[in-house]
Amino acid sequence: MKKTILAVIELVALPFGIFIIFSLLTDGFGAHSIPIILSQSMIPVVTGFGLAIMMNAELMDFSMGARAVFAATIGGVMAQNYGMLGLIAGCFIGSMAAAVAMAVIYRLFHIPAMVISIGVLLIYEVLAAKMAGSSGYVKIPAELYKIGSYPMNIIIVVLAAVLFYILFYKMRIGSHITAVGNDEKMCKNLGINADRVKFIAITLTGIFCFFSAILTICYSGSITASTDMQTMSLVFKPIMCVILARHLRKLLDCMPLLIFIGGICITMIFNGFIAMGFGDALQDIILGLFLIVVLGSSAASSELKKMKMKRNAKKGITA
């Protein structure tokens, strides 16, 4: 219990520390920034849930952004005729269809998931652009986008987090995904059908892609059907969130909370940079350095631990 409390304190210390640093450095950052940070974190966090499933199964996916845009475009188009129901149904059908199609391709052809994800990304981008028509984007009316705007977006992400927690920690499939990700051969020897597990893992990302699609189209009231692999950039922030979450996992094993903390930290850094008036290039450099320092310190500490364990083991043998 004491350990858990300490871990939670350590976890909270990271975003809290970043918040204090930026608050001291600039007047433009402070308590008034919190609602913006919370609101802006929601899309990367919910996309991160989907990516965490993929990454846990040792699969890499760059198509989550494209799939969300594709689903949101279907939702946006359906919303023109069927209102709220059309928006939700369109986003759900689009995201699930996209995920199932990707899973089927993976199961049938056994091509690395990263390669498939780039292939489907290109396809979904073009399909979304065709659906969006000559304007290149789909707009939804104000009364519809309110369902995914602040503070409703936080409620949606909490629901998604609960679902993710149940899938990841309380269901057999969650354990199977982790096991397959850790050692596929061993799982096969134990009778776990690794291909089936990976198929389900990819399909499950469709659920979080649905939430991501809803939040993305509601955030600005429109969705841009970008082509030329531009949607790939939509997964960079979520990937950072998941990497940070996986690093923090040694403190507390609760991925939804960790991804949320990762999302808050990354968004806070971006907002802090803007408040400090940093240029775009400098923002990228400092963010890169931040990730290297945080992840590098993790690697160094685990190396130190290993060395310590080896030394202790040697001592034990000698004794």
Place this chain on the structure above:
Amino acid sequence: MRRKLMAGLLVLTMMVGGLTGCGASGKTSAGSDAATGSTAVSSAAVDQSVQGSSAAKETTAKKTANKKPYKIAVGLPDSGSTMFSLMSNNVKTFVESTGGKVVFQGGVGASADATIQFVEDQIAAGANGIIISPPADSVLPTVSSMCEEAGVYWGITFRTIKDQAIKSQIESSKYYVGNCFEDEANTGYQVMTNLNKLVVKKIAIISQAKGNTTTDLREEGINKACEQYGMKVVTEARSLTQASDATSATESFLSAYPDLDCVFIVGTTGTGMHEAVAKAIKDAGRQDKVKMATIDFPDSMVELFKSGMLDTCSGLPSWGYDPFMITTVLANKCMGTPISETPVTLTCSMFDISDTATAEAWTKKFGEATTLYYDKDTMLKTFCKSNNKDLNADFMEKSIKEFTENAIK
């Protein structure tokens, strides 16, 4: 056994692929034949459209139809937004009316690699002329040497050449026909002057990544205005591709700078960005204090002016007019009737829209993808050297000026 069969099948596929590859030149000539065929159709179409109207028109079309067939590749998308479709319709109308063929490809200007790849591909596909919008000057010497080697004419749209050494190098090539570009720096300066009149002092910009020739020049103009009028660019966001990113960036600007006066969209490739910025300003309840400005007219300009969210914008009368003009220069060269022996440099000036009525007039004319800058007959009579002996760089500049002045009349 199955593996052996599979291996055999793969070897067979590779051999067939190899044979097809070896037959490339044959295929190119076949492509040429096909192009000739399409030319015949196009010429017939031109003849048909012109027939019966007047004898002069008939002569014009026949004169043009006698020209050798050619193929032009344009490194811009032909669909995805109204401005792309409008541009491609006009370029297609001119090229096909003069017995040529045109292909479009998007994403070419995104990187140096994409530009070189496009030029390579189009040379291999048998293009006689290529138009690019290069991401940076550094790519131009490579493009020039590739085109020179292949004997393919080429021109630049939307971009000027900042590096003087590169400029003189490529201008010495007989395959380079010239460039058409917008006065970007002056446009940036002009929008800032308009904003200064609206008592704007602190500005946040949304722009492309550093190194993009267009937005870099626009920002040069912005910086010049900042020095002159005591204005300041306090923050920036770059390379936004999704509307939600624009909303998010604007929220951050507004949160970090309570005294922010304006969000200026200097350049973006994403659609729906302007509405996304407007939504963020409105949601923050700052629409009375924070102004919005942009370069290039968004599709939703009228709506934004009506709602009072957009204060000033500047752009070409039509985005596609610039590639259209350089296409006419390149097409004449490909047809063997160059408008000039030396490369031409054409400058398109932009103009401001700051009220709903002008925005409506503009949208009525250029908000439709089917609008032609000139009717087909005028295109043939005016922009074909074989029909218009006066056609030269000065004539082109004069035409651009007239078009800009009469754009929304």
